[in-house]
Amino acid sequence: MPLVKTPKPTFAQKLKRFFMIDFIKGLTLTLKYNLGALTDKDAVAGKGIYTEQYPKVRPDVAPRFHGAPRLNMDPETHDTLCIACNLCAIACPEDCIDVIPMDVEIIVAGKPRKKKVLDEFIFDTSRCMFCALCQEACPTSCLELTQDFELATYSRAGFVWNREMLEQGRETVKYTS
């Protein structure tokens, strides 16, 4: 009385075993992959090879991907669009945004007035979870999470981005070969 009932192999199963059909199937599978890889012309994410040549060829990220933050500027005057309203800092669930405003004297209708403008903008990317709530809160669509994904730095301090970095973006090395 065996523990597991073993059905008697049929004649077809015996033949299959004798001619090693499964072994040949395995060999054809690997050969098929090999030939598919050789005939795959563009060699990146085609039908044969799935490897992406990352630094050389940059991958396309998903359209709704949230990456490195950026402070947008007026394309004509190159002034920042930020009005230092602090809404993004309030919206941020991680408290990683610090908006530091500054008062400037301007003349409005002949009278000196104080106006709050942006002095410094601190964005701590090490704590950011890229939820993009700040982007939704921004009334002037100044703060935006871009598609740039290379955020690694050599030190912890490098994660804290200041206004200049947020406006100009990180410098990334472009590899060609």
Add this chain to the structure above:
Amino acid sequence: MLLLGPINVLNDLLLKAFSQETITFFIWPLIQIGLVVTLVALWVAYATYLERKISAFMQARLGPMRVGPWGLLQPIADGLKLLTKEDFIPDKADRWIFFFAPYIAVASAFIVFSVIPFGPDWAVIADVNIGLLLVLAVSSVGVLALILAGWSSNSKYALLGGLRSSAQMVSYEVAMGLSLIGALMFARTLSLSGIVAAQASDSIWFLVYQPTGFFLFLISGIAENNRAPFDLPEAESELVAGFHTEYSGMRWSLFFMAEYAAMVVVSAVATTVYLGGWYFPFVYRLEAAGQHNLFVFVSLLVFLVKTSIILYVYFWLRWTLPRFRYDQLMDIGWKWLIPSALINIVLSGFAIFVVQALDGWRGINTIESLERGLNLTATGKGIMIAIGVAGLFITAGLLARINWRSRDFHLKTQRRNIRLVNVPKGKPAVQPGS
């Protein structure tokens, strides 16, 4: 032929300084040895590259791509890296044996190339009349290197790897030697050039006479080289790296080179004995046309292509099959390969007997001559091929009958064994307090 013209010019140049005898027996062999060692080393280096590429393609990857175009300089970069790495020797290792084991491995793999006929005429270093015997003898010395490396490292993984390799070699060496005998009965010579000549004069490959022998030789050759699916001596999932666990830097790469060189050796011998060596049906026409050097060159290319195909089979099998269990390995060696090699010898003898007995009987003409090996007519070839192909099925059927109760083969027996060691009813499986 512009490429090969300088050979005669060089000979004339050397004649000014040396006698013709010195040139033929000393200087030309030296040049040949230099060329073969360089080319084989290069071939071995690029075999590693090809292995990586092919394995990558079989897994839908790209493989090395960064060093040079398509990563073609990767072997050179690897070599430089390994040369500059630290040559580490464990504290309690047997220093001298640890030093010399890699050299034994490499030397035994490279010495075999001295008798392999890469082509006719000047493309073979030494046409020894015991060529095949020398190949088998020298390549089995390579096992010694693995055992010594495993033992001298003073590490349990390395020792286990060495033990496994010795057991494996002992089992598969027998099958390897026996599987070649069938082909030798047709060739009637041990000289590798003679075997090629026998196939050329018959204008047939011994593969069609001896399919069983070819497969047996290939399987035992793969096992001999410790390649997957027989790579138990360096089973990385159990033994870290097997016999070369403690090796690093250049010494490790020597083992690596030895493995790939041994692979090239086995594929070269399989090509020579079963695939007709450098012989290709129309290659003799070049000789008849008076272009001797071109003939040699084309034969050389034919040999390289055939050997590369067998090398590809090596890679192909490695990336298709999983590793055998240790008892399965031994079962295949002793219960399947050696008996089938013996059956193959009997069947080849029977085939030769049938062909000889039929010759001249009722006007049937099977044998043309017995000059270089067994020259058969078309009828004789037909009989031989029929018996050879039938031999595959006869061998497989016979062994399936003999081994049907064997543990690895018959699943029911395995389960019966499980039931026998099972704990009796009414008794707890684990004794309290134990």
